[in-house]
Amino acid sequence: MPPLLSLDHVFKSFGDPADPLHALKDISFQMRRGEFLCVVGPSGSGKSTLLRLIAGLLQPTSGVIALDGDPISGPSPRVGIVFQTSNLMPWRTVLDNIALPLELRGESKARRHQIAREYIALVALDGFEGHYPHQLSGGMQQRAAIARTLVQNPELLLLDEPFGALDALTREYLDQELLRIWRLKEMTVIMVTHAINEAVWLADRVLALSQRPGVLKADIPITLPRPRTEAMLTHPDYLTLVKTVRNHIDRPVIQKPTP
Amino acid sequence: MPTSTSPRPPATRFTFSHNPRSLRLIRILLGVVSVLLFIFLWDALVRWQDYPAFILPPPKAVWGKLLITLADGTLWRHASITLAEILGGLLLGVTVATLLGYLLAKSPLLDQLLSPYIVALQAFPVVALAPLLVIWIQQPLARTILIAALVLFFPVLVNTIVGLRSVEPELVAVMRSLQATRWQIFIKLEIPFALPVFLGALKIGATLAVIGAVIGEFVGSNRGLGFLINLAQGLLDTPLLFVALFTLALIALGLYGLISLLEYRLLAWKRAA
Numbered sequence: 384m385p386p387l388l389s390l391d392h393v394f395k396s397f398g399d400p401a402d403p404l405h406a407l408k409d410i411s412f413q414m415r416r417g418e419f420l421c422v423v424g425p426s427g428s429g430k431s432t433l434l435r436l437i438a439g440l441l442q443p444t445s446g447v448i449a450l451d452g453d454p455i456s457g458p459s460p461r462v463g464i465v466f467q468t469s470n471l472m473p474w475r476t477v478l479d480n481i482a483l484p485l486e487l488r489g490e491s492k493a494r495r496h497q498i499a500r501e502y503i504a505l506v507a508l509d510g511f512e513g514h515y516p517h518q519l520s521g522g523m524q525q526r527a528a529i530a531r532t533l534v535q536n537p538e539l540l541l542l543d544e545p546f547g548a549l550d551a552l553t554r555e556y557l558d559q560e561l562l563r564i565w566r567l568k569e570m571t572v573i574m575v576t577h578a579i580n581e582a583v584w585l586a587d588r589v590l591a592l593s594q595r596p597g598v599l600k601a602d603i604p605i606t607l608p609r610p611r612t613e614a615m616l617t618h619p620d621y622l623t624l625v626k627t628v629r630n631h632i633d634r635p636v637i638q639k640p641t642p
Numbered sequence: 643m644p645t646s647t648s649p650r651p652p653a654t655r656f657t658f659s660h661n662p663r664s665l666r667l668i669r670i671l672l673g674v675v676s677v678l679l680f681i682f683l684w685d686a687l688v689r690w691q692d693y694p695a696f697i698l699p700p701p702k703a704v705w706g707k708l709l710i711t712l713a714d715g716t717l718w719r720h721a722s723i724t725l726a727e728i729l730g731g732l733l734l735g736v737t738v739a740t741l742l743g744y745l746l747a748k749s750p751l752l753d754q755l756l757s758p759y760i761v762a763l764q765a766f767p768v769v770a771l772a773p774l775l776v777i778w779i780q781q782p783l784a785r786t787i788l789i790a791a792l793v794l795f796f797p798v799l800v801n802t803i804v805g806l807r808s809v810e811p812e813l814v815a816v817m818r819s820l821q822a823t824r825w826q827i828f829i830k831l832e833i834p835f836a837l838p839v840f841l842g843a844l845k846i847g848a849t850l851a852v853i854g855a856v857i858g859e860f861v862g863s864n865r866g867l868g869f870l871i872n873l874a875q876g877l878l879d880t881p882l883l884f885v886a887l888f889t890l891a892l893i894a895l896g897l898y899g900l901i902s903l904l905e906y907r908l909l910a911w912k913r914a915a
Binding site for chain 2: 435438439440457458460463464468472474475483484486514515517
């Protein structure tokens with residue numbers, strides 16, 4: 384079966400072409416349909432840039448990113464992205480925020496509200512349809528943001544540190560929810576995170592990026608059985624995998640102040 | 643812990659003042675009392691100092707003048723002209739300022755090209771241009787509309803630019819990832835995002851339009867409340883002057899109130915708690 388997503392020698396740099404800032408260097412990998420991939424790396428390793436390239440929000444400086452063999456030239460309904468902050472529109476209710484993609488597509492109000500309600504139920508926000516984002520907790524806002532992305536039924540879901548700003552308990556709960564939705568919707572997922580534990584617990588494969596310019600340092604298969612349970616968090620195999628991933632990640636460079 | 647278990651005062655004690663309806667009633671009552679008190683003090687001052695009517699007319703004289711000017715149509719004729727100038731100036735000034743503001747917010751090149759003039763003109767007292775416009779434009783209505791539009795133009799322009807520039811790039815990224823068209827981003831993101839700042843600008847614009855209209859009439863017009871004020875001054879008809887002043891204040895307040903109401907309606911989501 385051909386891969387769903389393939390990256391072939393992708394480079395990305397920003398700024399002045401004479402003195403560019405290299406964000407990503409020679410990234411190549413493939414993903415099969417249904418896979419759950421986590422990308423880890425230190426700050427400034429170009430993780431977010433990688434997701435924005437796959438989402439079609441940025442164009443690679445060179446190299447090709449292809450979905451089902453077709454190069455990605457811009458945002459498409461087949462690829463959905465969730466950002467680090469929920470980015471909900473503060474003047475829209477939860478229902479109208481989640482229905483936004485359908486509204487942009489020109490669906491009737493009745494139809495888009497009907498579909499949006501299904502996804503509100505999927506992310507367990509029932510009863511909050513009429514609330515405004517500022518009335519929700521951070522975790523609920525992120526769930527609404529995920530529902531907004533899922534409402535266009537993407538084949539590939541990109542998550543850019545979606546739970547990074549939340550407390551540990553909420554984060555664990557939402558990780559479990561994410562796995563449930565992933566199984567239910569049979570999606571393909573790429574999630575960027577800086578939490579190695581989270582990556583190992585969630586993913587089928589973990590990619591480790593180096594510090595800038597981001598190069599692919601390791602592609603580690605996670606052989607833990609599914610469904611993943613909380614009991615696994617103390618299992619020796621899990622701990623070994625966490626250690627393996629950790630060994631591939633650069634220590635952050637502390638800049639010493641120059642006198 | 644004693645502090646956390648100490649009983650709160652019963653909430654019912656405060657229901658009267660916390661009930662929004664009775665709160666509004668109290669506010670209206672206080673407003674009426676304040677106006678009555680003002681009229682009473684004004685009357686008392688005139689009686690105490692025994693001012694002649696051309697210095698400070700008693701409230702009764704102004705009231706009488708109001709009834710006369712209302713009955714013979716004088717007040718309405720002048721007020722309607724001024725109102726038309728204010729609304730015309732507001733429409734013209736806000737439209738042009740918003741359109742230009744949008745272009746400036748979106749085009750860095752245009753911004754660099756024009757911003758020196760905008761900064762310079764912002765510091766410049768636009769009303770000083772009024773006599774020049776009397777020479778250039780013969781038609782008093784068109785001229786006054788233009789002066790009103792000029793006076794409110796820069797504050798509205800600057801607010802529009804600030805409002806549009808504050809649109810979060812991440813929200814634009816969300817819209818782009820959802821394959822929104824340029825037009826959809828404008829309608830569904832930029833307009834609602836800039837709306838609070840724009841409505842604030844509209845409020846400032848409305849009060850400035852009143853100033854602009856009066857100045858336009860001062861420098862050369864034979865109709866309008868500004869003209870009436872000038873005329874009353876020449877005739878030493880101070881009651882008439884007061885009638886014109888109060889009418890102007892009423893127009894300005896009415897406009898401000900209308901925009902506040904619009905704001906209240908459009909930004910209702912902010913009050914959801």
